[in-house]
Amino acid sequence: EVQLVESGGGSVQPGGSLRLSCAASGFTFSYYSMNWVRQAPGKGLEWISYISGSSDSMYFADSVKGRFTISRDNAKNSLYLQMNSLRDEDTAMYYCARDIAACSGGTCYEIRFDYWGQGTLVTVSS
Amino acid sequence: EIVLTQSPGILSLSPGERATLSCRASQSVSSTYLVWYQQKPGQAPRLLIYGASSRATGIPDRFSGSGSGTDFTLTISRLEPEDFAVYYCQQYGSSPRYTFGQGTKLEIK
Numbered sequence: 001e002v003q004l005v006e007s008g009g010g011s012v013q014p015g016g017s018l019r020l021s022c023a024a025s026g027f028t029f030s031y032y033s034m035n036w037v038r039q040a041p042g043k044g045l046e047w048i049s050y051i052s053g054s055s056d057s058m059y060f061a062d063s064v065k066g067r068f069t070i071s072r073d074n075a076k077n078s079l080y081l082q083m084n085s086l087r088d089e090d091t092a093m094y095y096c097a098r099d100i101a102a103c104s105g106g107t108c109y110e111i112r113f114d115y116w117g118q119g120t121l122v123t124v125s126s
Numbered sequence: 127e128i129v130l131t132q133s134p135g136i137l138s139l140s141p142g143e144r145a146t147l148s149c150r151a152s153q154s155v156s157s158t159y160l161v162w163y164q165q166k167p168g169q170a171p172r173l174l175i176y177g178a179s180s181r182a183t184g185i186p187d188r189f190s191g192s193g194s195g196t197d198f199t200l201t202i203s204r205l206e207p208e209d210f211a212v213y214y215c216q217q218y219g220s221s222p223r224y225t226f227g228q229g230t231k232l233e234i235k
Contacts, residue, residue: 050224119170
């Protein structure tokens, strides 16, 4: 059974840092790209970061670029999000999500997030 | 950046009725990259439809997706009590890599 379990959330003051983790099980972690998606209280979903299976590609939303970094340790089946210079507007539930697609000849189709964790809450407040 | 606009924002229907949710893109989106998710209160999103019209594993056939170009639709043929939730569309693009619509809340009338 595929499982994704986030941890590391909590309360932090503006300007502070947090490191989120996502522990994966039930599948060959290194085969899959992964994402972080967040949801501010009462708001919609916002994709914030992507990392390929081998860590050779990473992407960020403009809202977090330069402040957040994404990484993974395939030996530990774990995904991470290092969040620095946190702002009030970073307050949200943070989800990790597995990225899956059908790829052929260097092009990928039917890209979607097929499994999500339950999320970890980050609160940025003074 | 491609913006996805979902309508209506809130849809009030009764169990047994048909629900039609819209997702409109600001630029053409390849159907293969259009996805729908369902989210219930206190839960993570769940994958419903990918490639605009393919149901994910375990999704009942009362859920269907259609559309192309800039206009996509999620249809629930006969609403069950467990279908009342928030629905999001998502697209894969260049920059940003992924964008979500703002969501449609499907509530019991």
